[in-house]
Every structure is written in structure tokens, then in C-alpha cells.
Amino acid sequence: xxxxxxxREENIVYRRTPLLTDKALSYCPGCGHGTTxxxxxxxxxxxxxxxxxIGIAPVGCSVLAYEFMDIDMxxxxxxxxxxVATGIKRTWPGKFVFTYQGDGDLAxxxxxxxxHCCNRGENITIIFINNGIYGMTGGQMAxxxxxxxxxxxxxxxxxxxxxxxxxKITELVAQLxxxxxxxxxxxxxxxxxxxxxxxxxxxxxxxxxxxxxxFVEIVSNCNSGWKMTPVQxxxxxxxxxxxxxxxxxxxxxxxxxxxxxxx
Amino acid sequence: xxEIRLMKGNEAIAEAAxxxxxxxxxGYPITPQSEVLEYLMAEKPHERTGMVVLQAESEVAAINMVxxxxxxxxxxxxxxxxxxxxxxQEGISYIAGAExxxxxxxxxxxxxxxxxxQPSQADYFQATKGGGHGDYRLIVLAPASVQEMAxxxxxxxxxxxxxxxxxxxxxxxxxxxxxxxIELFEPVPRTNEFDQSWVTTGKTPDxxxxxxxxxxxxxxxxxxxxxHLQEKYARMRREDVRYEAIACEDADYLFVAYGSSARxxxxxxxxxxKKGIKAGLLRPITLFPFPEKIIADLAHSVKGMxxxxxxxxxxxxxxxxxxxxxxxxxxYGRFGGAVHSPEEVLxxxxxxxxxxxx
Numbered sequence: 326x327x328x329x330x331x332x333r334e335e336n337i338v339y340r341r342t343p344l345l346t347d348k349a350l351s352y353c354p355g356c357g358h359g360t361t362x363x364x365x366x367x368x369x370x371x372x373x374x375x376x377x378x379i380g381i382a383p384v385g386c387s388v389l390a391y392e393f394m395d396i397d398m399x400x401x402x403x404x405x406x407x408x409v410a411t412g413i414k415r416t417w418p419g420k421f422v423f424t425y426q427g428d429g430d431l432a433x434x435x436x437x438x439x440x441h442c443c444n445r446g447e448n449i450t451i452i453f454i455n456n457g458i459y460g461m462t463g464g465q466m467a468x469x470x471x472x473x474x475x476x477x478x479x480x481x482x483x484x485x486x487x488x489x490x491x492x493k494i495t496e497l498v499a500q501l502x503x504x505x506x507x508x509x510x511x512x513x514x515x516x517x518x519x520x521x522x523x524x525x526x527x528x529x530x531x532x533x534x535x536x537x538x539x540f541v542e543i544v545s546n547c548n549s550g551w552k553m554t555p556v557q558x559x560x561x562x563x564x565x566x567x568x569x570x571x572x573x574x575x576x577x578x579x580x581x582x583x584x585x586x587x588x
Numbered sequence: 589x590x591e592i593r594l595m596k597g598n599e600a601i602a603e604a605a606x607x608x609x610x611x612x613x614x615g616y617p618i619t620p621q622s623e624v625l626e627y628l629m630a631e632k633p634h635e636r637t638g639m640v641v642l643q644a645e646s647e648v649a650a651i652n653m654v655x656x657x658x659x660x661x662x663x664x665x666x667x668x669x670x671x672x673x674x675x676x677q678e679g680i681s682y683i684a685g686a687e688x689x690x691x692x693x694x695x696x697x698x699x700x701x702x703x704x705x706q707p708s709q710a711d712y713f714q715a716t717k718g719g720g721h722g723d724y725r726l727i728v729l730a731p732a733s734v735q736e737m738a739x740x741x742x743x744x745x746x747x748x749x750x751x752x753x754x755x756x757x758x759x760x761x762x763x764x765x766x767x768x769x770i771e772l773f774e775p776v777p778r779t780n781e782f783d784q785s786w787v788t789t790g791k792t793p794d795x796x797x798x799x800x801x802x803x804x805x806x807x808x809x810x811x812x813x814x815x816h817l818q819e820k821y822a823r824m825r826r827e828d829v830r831y832e833a834i835a836c837e838d839a840d841y842l843f844v845a846y847g848s849s850a851r852x853x854x855x856x857x858x859x860x861x862k863k864g865i866k867a868g869l870l871r872p873i874t875l876f877p878f879p880e881k882i883i884a885d886l887a888h889s890v891k892g893m894x895x896x897x898x899x900x901x902x903x904x905x906x907x908x909x910x911x912x913x914x915x916x917x918x919x920y921g922r923f924g925g926a927v928h929s930p931e932e933v934l935x936x937x938x939x940x941x942x943x944x945x946x
């Protein structure tokens with residue numbers, strides 16, 4: 326049988342969304358960023374809203390997100406993406422606006438922008454990648470680094486008495502009246518990828534309702550920063566990160582959920 | 589004849605923004621410019637013209653909201669006073685790097701630090717030399733009256749879009765707070781006639797995606813981008829220098845002053861002429877691009893210049909660069925929130941410029 330006989334329309338069960346560009350991803354092999362990029366672009370493709378979407382890229386590993394997403398995008402200063410998104414959404418209320426931010430960006434330097442954007446109830450989508458570390462700058466401690474976790478600036482593990490506690494910002498924003506949907510997902514197994522995509526889809530669909538912020542945390546890995554193989558990192562993520570950051574919906578349709586339950 | 593009104597400088601800025609077809613204002617309260625946001629909220633511009641007005645949680649957020657709206661080709665502005673403008677410098681650098689048009693109003697107060705809420709001109713360096721990190725310039729307009737506070741809003745937007753560059757109105761607490769009779773220009777519709785090919789409003793099938801960023805990791809591409817910026821600033825120097833020359837034709841001595849200090853020097857010119865001292869006033873209207881050519885030309889006809897500014901001496905450096913050692917150039921000014929009187933200015937001219945020349 327020839328290759329041409331196999332690759333026929335009726336046999337294609339999966340393809341890369343055309344909304345991802347041909348540019349090779351700059352992420353380390355096994356990193357959750359690439360998967361999450363794909364999920365967002367698949368959702369935008371499936372909703373048919375490419376011409377109505379404006380994305381905001383952060384500072385961090387995904388600073389070059391606009392290289393990989395075939396949509397109009399803006400690069401924000403470190404932590405300021407929710408304010409940039411506010412400026413766009415307020416002047417173009419009919420467009421779909423989303424930010425893509427890491428933990429250092431969203432939960433350390435941009436905490437003020439994050440909380441106030443969520444509290445104002447801006448009608449946008451926030452995708453929050455939490456890998457508990459500063460990946461791009463070489464593995465320093467992040468606001469979400471869990472207790473005892475090693476990083477280049479907590480080489481003996483995060484000592485909470487000295488360095489303070491990890492910030493569960495997703496739990497925090499769920500409490501704010503301006504958030505309409507708050508969910509925590511991961512992309513480390515095929516099942517979790519499917520669930521994460523559903524959450525991202527809901528977060529974009531919600532913008533049609535004009536009810537406030539839809540916030541999706543993706544607990545992700547950082548093999549390089551964690552100094553593990555991709556397989557080890559996913560195992561460590563499941564055993565440690567997900568124990569501290571349990572996946573599930575925190576708030577659905579403006580209603581707080583019981584911890585860990587999915588609507 | 590347009591509508592005549594008695595207005596505060598800050599109110600004039602706000603009313604002019606609505607009339608200039610501004611699409612959005614994002615700001616944070618700070619004395620002495622809070623009337624801008626207050627006036628806008630009271631006027632309900634969302635009903636008058638559809639203009640968006642939003643009180644941000646900080647100046648940092650406000651300037652980044654400006655950045656976002658500017659990315660989509662909207663006419664967008666913010667206003668603040670010195671400490672707030674310092675907080676905005678990060679955003680302003682990004683806006684300049686990404687080449688976005690917008691208007692930033694600084695109603696300057698005394699510093700450094702929290703300083704005072706009284707008028708000052710000590711933010712000249714910050715406004716004209718960049719302010720944030722990197723090699724960039726703002727178009728800087730210096731109004732000397734409430735009338736110009738209104739008129740320069742429209743002019744600043746025109747220049748910002750002409751160059752795709754942030755523009756700043758560098759005012760001060762005196763002009764922001766004082767009331768004068770002004771003639772308001774006729775409202776223009778909230779449409780944008782400038783090139784919109786670069787904006788990020790959603791990638792349509794007929795074009796490539798638009799990306800707005802100030803990031804360029806390749807140093808040679810970043811150098812090329814910087815050359816492009818420098819060419820733009822050179823074009824501003826060629827095409828958009830603005831100044832006012834008062835009694836300069838027969839002058840022996842020249843005040844160089846902008847904004848409130850120019851108003852004070854105008855009186856000092858009258859007092860000097862009564863005493864038989866032939867003084868004139870060169871008032872830079874654009875602080876960047878700086879009117880260096882006219883100042884260099886006047887250095888041939890006058891015996892000395894006194895840069896008068898409410899600072900310890902900032903603009904005086906640009907005057908000296910323009911004069912290039914040809915004649916004496918000195919500085920005089922009260923600062924830290926204190927304001928000089930016309931008499932003090934005249935006395936300084938006599939002591940620092942007239943007497944040594946005799």
C-alpha cells in the first residue's frame with residue numbers, strides 16, 4: 326500500500342490546526358506550553374473566531390507566543406497583560422481578548438493587574454500557566470513554587486519561614502465577584518489535555534455572555550527548570566504539584582464550586 | 589467663533605479630549621490633575637461620543653491600558669502628575685518601542701519623591717530625554733495657557749498619529765489649576781483617518797497577522813529598529829518644531845522659557861523694557877523637537893540668554909547646546925514647588941546676564 330492510499334481525507338483523524346504557524350516551538354521537549362498553545366488555537370479555529378481574536382503575550386518562556394499563533398497579538402510588559410487586555414476589550418467590546426501568562430508574570434509582578442482586572446469583571450479570558458518556576462531566566466523560585474521545592478534561588482528547597490508561602494492566586498481570584506468562570510487544569514496526560522481543552526473552550530465561549538473574567542490555570546511542567554526528564558516531570562507534577570494545586574472547576578457560571586469537584 | 593468658556597486647565601484638557609474625538613481615557617487620581625478624570629466622568633463622554641473612560645488601579649495599569657487600546661489604532665490618552673508619570677515610564681518605553689500613538693499629559697508638581705503638589709518644571713529631562721529605558725523620544729508640547737491646554741490635545745493626537753509615537757503635554761500645576769477664558773474648537777467625529785494597516789483588531793483572511801511588540805532578540809535587527817526610530821526623531825526635528833518669539837527682533841537679551849515660566853517672563857520683558865533693557869522672550873512650544881535652530885540664530889543678535897524654568901536647571905542644557913558657546917547662557921528659577929515672580933526673573937537677568945556683559 327502506498328502512502329497516498331493511506332493519507333486520504335476519510336482516514337485523517339487528527340491534524341495540526343492551521344492556526345499554529347510553521348515556526349518551530351521554542352519550548353523544551355515535553356513542556357506544557359506547546360500543548361496549551363495548540364489547545365487555544367484549536368478552540369479559536371473550532372469557534373471560527375480567528376478574525377475576532379486579539380491575544381496578549383507575557384514576559385517569560387512564552388514571550389514569543391505570537392510567533393506560533395496565527396492571530397493578531399500584542400506583547401505586554403512583564404505582568405501587565407490584564408491591563409493591556411482591558412484597554413483592548415474596553416475599546417472593542419465585540420472582540421475576543423485573551424491573555425496568556427506564566428506564574429511569575431501573573432502572580433508576582435502582575436498581581437495587582439491580575440486582581441483588579443478580575444475584580445472589575447473585564448469580559449476577557451485569562452490562561453495562566455503554572456509550572457512553579459521561572460523557566461526563561463533559568464529556574465528561579467516563583468510565587469507558585471511549592472514548599473520544599475528546589476529552584477536556583479531556593480537551592481535547598483522553598484523554606485516558607487524565610488521565603489514566604491506559595492500564592493494560590495486561582496483560589497484568590499475565584500473569590501472575586503468579577504470572575505465568572507475559574508478552573509484549574511493540567512496537560513500532562515491525554516485525559517487531562519481533553520479536559521483542559523473543554524475548560525479553554527468554555528472560557529472563550531463565556532466572552533459572548535459578557536459576564537466577567539474566565540480564568541483557566543494550567544498546572545504545567547518545566548523539565549529543564551525542575552531538572553528532570555519529561556516523563557519524570559509529569560510524574561512529579563501529578564504527585565506534588567497537583568496535590569498542592571488540585572485540578573477542577575473552582576467557579577462555574579459565577580457560582581463557587583466545592584473544592585476539587587467538576588461541574 | 590467657537591464656544592467661549594471659563595475653565596481650569598485640567599478641565600480644558602478633558603473637554604478637548606472629548607471634542608478631539610478621543611476614543612478612550614485611562615487614568616488614576618493624583619493632585620494636581622485629578623480634575624481631568626473627574627470632569628470626564630461627570631461629562632459622560634460614553635453618551636456624548638462613545639468615548640471610554642476608566643479609572644485604573646494604578647498609573648502602571650493606566651498606561652498599559654493605553655498601550656492596549658493604542659495597539660488597535662484608537663485615539664487614547666492618560667494624564668497624571670510627576671510621581672504617577674514616573675510609574676508610567678516602563679509603559680511609555682514599551683509604547684515608544686512598539687511605535688504606538690497616544691497622548692500622555694503630565695501636570696507637573698514639585699519633586700523629587702512625593703515632593704509637593706505645587707507647580708514645577710523639574711520633569712523636563714524625564715519628558716524630553718526619554719524617561720524610561722532605551723533610546724527613544726516623546727513629542728513634547730508645552731502649553732502656556734488654558735487655551736493651549738485645549739488646543740494641544742488635538743495637535744498632540746495629530747502628531748502622535750503622524751509619527752506613530754507617543755506625545756506628551758508637559759504642563760504644570762499652575763496651568764492645570766488656573767482658570768482662563770478659552771475658545772473651544774468645534775468637536776470632530778470619533779473616527780480615525782490615519783493608516784490602520786498595522787493595528788491588532790483580529791486577523792482577517794485578506795492580510796497577515798499583525799504583531800505589536802518591542803522585543804527583538806537579534807541585536808542587529810534591534811539596532812536597525814533603533815536606526816528607524818532615530819530617523820523618525822530626525823524627521824520631527826525637520827518638520828515639527830514649534831516656538832513663539834516675543835519682542836526678539838530688537839532684543840539685546842533673551843529669556844528662554846516655556847509653560848508657566850514663559851508667562852512670567854512675558855511680564856518680565858515688559859518690566860525690563862520700561863527700565864530701558866531691551867529684553868525678548870523665546871518660548872519653545874515643542875520641547876522635543878527643541879527649537880535649537882532659532883536659538884542658534886538668535887545667538888548672533890543678542891548678547892546673552894537666561895533660561896528661566898521652575899527647576900534647578902534642565903532646559904538650560906539644551907539652550908547651551910544650541911548656542912554652542914557663542915554667548916553667555918545662564919539659568920534662573922525657583923523650584924521644588926516655589927514659583928518665581930517677574931521681578932525676581934528681571935533681577936536675575938540683570939545680575940547674571942546684563943551686568944557681566946557691561
